[in-house]
Amino acid sequence: PPDVEELGRSSWDLLHSIAATYPEKPSEAEQSALLSLLKALPILYPCRHCAQALQEDYTRRDSVTTASPPSADDMKVSEAVISKSQAMRFTCSIHNEVNERLGKPKWDCEDLRKLKERWEDGGQK
């Protein structure tokens, strides 16, 4: 089985970097590719109990594109419109869910400047 910690660091690296370099004006193909990637995680993530917990997190949100609990104007997965700020907030927010479960510090997912600093161009570790 994979090393859950090592796999986690590499995976967050990939996911946050994708969000941070995702275009401000994504094409339909880019939006649907990102959505597919995010939707694939609870099915394919190589740590089974992590994938299961992520599935529960997604179910609670009722939407892959929302960073916070569902509200009336949330977009549903099927609507497949995902902006750069949503992509960054969403990856931050699912990471925070895991941080919370593991007793690690949470990030302020509204602070896009900090997220960009950390994850654009390799960023500050």
Ligand code: FAD
């Ligand atoms: P990591 O949590 O890997 O974080 C790496 C870096 O990301 C940090 O140093 C920090 O700079 C930055 N960072 C931290 N929080 C945020 C945030 N919210 N937004 C943006 N950047 C941030 N492990 C388990 O034991 N159980 C699980 O159920 C589990 N589920 C996981 C589910 C997924 C989808 C992924 C990708 C990983 C999961 N992991 C799980 C692994 C876990 O999240 C950590 O990656 C692992 O414990 C190593 O932690 P770390 O302290 O090195 O830093």
